[in-house]
Amino acid sequence: MSWLTEVSWSPYAVGFGIGILSWFTFLISKKPIGCSTAFARTSGMIEMIFRGKKVENKLYYQEFRPVVDWEWMLVLGVVFGSLVSSLISGDFVLEWIPSLWAGVFGVNPFLRVIVAIIGGIFLGFSARWAGGCTSGHGISGTLQLTISSWVSAICFFIGGIITAMIIYNVLG
Amino acid sequence: MEQQTIKKKSKVAPLIWGLLFGFIFGFLLQKGGATKYNIILGQLLLKDFTVLKIMLSAVVTGMIGIYFMKALGWIELHPKTGSVGKSVVGGLIFGIGFAVLGYCPGTIVGAVGNGYLDALFGGVVGILLGTWLFALVYPKLKGKFLKIGNFGTMTLPELLKVNAWIVIVPLAIIIILFLRWIESAGL
Numbered sequence: 093m094s095w096l097t098e099v100s101w102s103p104y105a106v107g108f109g110i111g112i113l114s115w116f117t118f119l120i121s122k123k124p125i126g127c128s129t130a131f132a133r134t135s136g137m138i139e140m141i142f143r144g145k146k147v148e149n150k151l152y153y154q155e156f157r158p159v160v161d162w163e164w165m166l167v168l169g170v171v172f173g174s175l176v177s178s179l180i181s182g183d184f185v186l187e188w189i190p191s192l193w194a195g196v197f198g199v200n201p202f203l204r205v206i207v208a209i210i211g212g213i214f215l216g217f218s219a220r221w222a223g224g225c226t227s228g229h230g231i232s233g234t235l236q237l238t239i240s241s242w243v244s245a246i247c248f249f250i251g252g253i254i255t256a257m258i259i260y261n262v263l264g
Numbered sequence: 265m266e267q268q269t270i271k272k273k274s275k276v277a278p279l280i281w282g283l284l285f286g287f288i289f290g291f292l293l294q295k296g297g298a299t300k301y302n303i304i305l306g307q308l309l310l311k312d313f314t315v316l317k318i319m320l321s322a323v324v325t326g327m328i329g330i331y332f333m334k335a336l337g338w339i340e341l342h343p344k345t346g347s348v349g350k351s352v353v354g355g356l357i358f359g360i361g362f363a364v365l366g367y368c369p370g371t372i373v374g375a376v377g378n379g380y381l382d383a384l385f386g387g388v389v390g391i392l393l394g395t396w397l398f399a400l401v402y403p404k405l406k407g408k409f410l411k412i413g414n415f416g417t418m419t420l421p422e423l424l425k426v427n428a429w430i431v432i433v434p435l436a437i438i439i440i441l442f443l444r445w446i447e448s449a450g451l
Contacts, residue, residue, distance in 0.1 A: 098295070100295055100296070100297055101292075101295040101296060103296050103297075103314045103317035103318045103321070104317060104318075104321045104443075106292045106293070106295055106296030106298075106318050106321075106322075107296075107317060107318040107319065107320065107321025107322040107323075107324075107325065108321055108322070108325050109288075109292045110289065110292055110293075110318065110322035110325075110326070111321065111322040111323070111324065111325025111326035111329065112325060112326075112329065113285060113288055113289060113292070114322070114326040114329075114330065115326070115329040115330065115333065116285065117285050118330060118333065118339045118342075119333060119338060119339055120281055121278055121281050121282065121285065122339070122340070122342075123342065124342050125285070125289060125370075127368075127369040127370035127373070128369040128391075128395070130369075131369055131391050131392055131394075131395045132395040132396075132398070132399065134392060134395075135392045135393070135395045135396035135399065136396075136399065138392065138396075139396065150399060151402055151403045151406065152398070152399035152402040152403075153399060160279070161279075161282075162278050162279060162281070162282035163282065164282070165279045165280075165282030165283040165286060166282040166283070166285055166286035166289065167286060167370075167373050168283060168286060168373075169282065169283040169284065169285065169286020169287040169288075169289065169290060170286045170287075170289050170290035170293065170370065170373045170374050170377065171290060171373050171374070171376050171377040172283075172286075172287050172290065172377060173286060173287035173288060173289060173290025173291035173292075173293075173294065173374070173377065174290040174291065174293060174294040174299050174373070174374035174375070174376075174377030174378050175290075175377035175378070176287075176291060176377075177290070177291040177294035177295055177377075178294050178299075178377065178378045178379065181295075183294070183378070184378060184379045185378075185379050186379045186381060187379060187380055187381060187382075188381045188382055189382065190300070190301035190302050190305075190366065190380070190382070191302060192301065192302045192305055192306075193301065193366070201381075201382070204382050204386065205382055205385055205386040206386070207364060207365075207386070208364075208365050208366075208382045208383070208385075208386025208387045208390060209386045209387070209389055209390040209393070210364060210390065211360075211361050211362075211363075211364030211365025211366070211386075211387065211390060212361065212365050212372075212386060212387040212388065212389060212390015212391040212392075212393070212394060213361070213390045213391075213393050213394040213397065214357055214358075214360050214361030214364060214365075214390075214394060215358060215361030215362060215365055215368065215369065215387075215390065215391055215394060216361075216369070216390065216391035216392060216393065216394025216395040216396075216397075216398070217357065217361075217394035217395070217397050217398045218354050218355070218357035218358040218360075218361060218394070218398075219354075219358055219361075219368075219369055219391075219394075219395070220394075220395050220398040220399075220402075221350065221353070221354030221357065221358075221398060221405075221410075222346075222350060222351055222354030222355050222358055223344050223345065223346065223350060223351075223354070224344055225358070225368050225369040225370060226319075226362070226368040226369070226370060226371070227368075227369070227370040228344070229344065229355075230319055230368075231319055231322050231323060231326065232326075232342075233343070233344055234319075234323050234327075235322065235323045235326035235327040235330060236327070236330060236341050236342070236343055236419065237327065237419045237420040237421060237428070237431060237432075237435075238341075238343040238344055238346075238417065238418075238419050238420075239346060239415050239418050239419065239420060239423060240343070240344050240345055240346020240347075240350070240351050240415060240416075240417070240418075241343075241344060241346070242420070243346060243351040243352060243355065243415075244346060244351040244354065244355040244358075245355070246355070247351065247352050247354075247355025247356045247358070247359060248355050248358050248359050248362060248368075249308075249359065250355075250356065250359060251355065251356040251357065251358060251359015251360050251362065251363075252308045252358075252359035252360075252362040252363045253308050253309075253310065253359070253363075254359070254363075255308070255359055255360045255362070255363035255364060256305055256308035256309050256363040257308075257309065259363060259364070260305070260309055
């Protein structure tokens with residue numbers, strides 16, 4: 093069982109595993125793997141703490157009710173799966189700044205967190221605009237050969253590659 | 265009484281399955297390095313192709329099994345709707361966030377489990393704010409901008425009006441050749 097405690101596996105083994113995992117989510121739960129809807133539901137739950145039941149009347153939260161569902165639990169499971177994987181391999185580390193970032197933009201955690209929040213706002217906003225993220229469209233949608241998902245996934249990478257090149261080759 | 269427990273069970277069981285599937289997904293993402301900013305930015309800077317290797321091998325494995333089970337009548341597809349306004353515009357903005365944050369909505373929760381604090385205190389907060397902002401503007405976009413150039417839930421075999429395997433087999437071959445080319449280029 094030493095393979096379980098290895099720091100990393102071949103990306104092909106990981107992809108093969110995710111592919112097989114998707115067979116079982118379709119078969120047992122009748123659902124594709126996805127993550128961004130859970131964030132939308134959570135944002136509604138947080139708004140409900142402040143504004144109460146009337147949040148449920150908002151058009152978006154009528155369609156995506158602010159409740160804990162299968163996908164929400166899936167997202168929670170990802171935290172624990174990654175935690176266990178990194179703990180047993182010794183790869184768990186409490187870290188504010190990724191080394192690639194630090195090498196170009198320095199070690200100020202405040203700057204990194206502000207940029208991460210801004211990036212997150214774009215990401216959350218547009219994942220719901222496109223109706224899915226790198227898992228929902230990028231893996232689950234493309235493997236079903238859905239046109240919307242292939243178009244979305246290709247655009248994720250076009251936008252991502254251009255932006256990354258600007259950040260590291262122009263600004264950095 | 266018995267019926268009540270059955271009813272309760274049927275509500276809880278799917279959630280437990282979700283948690284279990286998520287656990288495996290997170291475990292795999294961490295083992296693949298997809299929970300790391302450096303790996304994701306390495307992909308977007310075209311220096312490290314780990315992310316595409318994971319995604320494309322998942323797509324090949326997944327589509328063969330999914331369409332096989334569909335042919336047997338065991339499962340149904342769950343295709344998402346899309347349009348030019350929704351998928352192209354949404355997708356390109358997603359790309360900006362993807363590169364600025366260095367995680368995506370799935371890998372960021374994995375990054376939190378991996379201990380990365382910029383993911384927990386930066387990215388997760390930002391994504392929640394972003395989805396909340398989208399819920400605010402959604403009534404103005406729904407049925408309007410999000411419908412421009414609509415292609416609905418159509419799949420590639422439906423578009424080409426062919427048997428699904430006519431798409432799956434060549435696509436799998438193209439992906440495998442692409443991955444072999446990536447390997448031979450040392451990326």
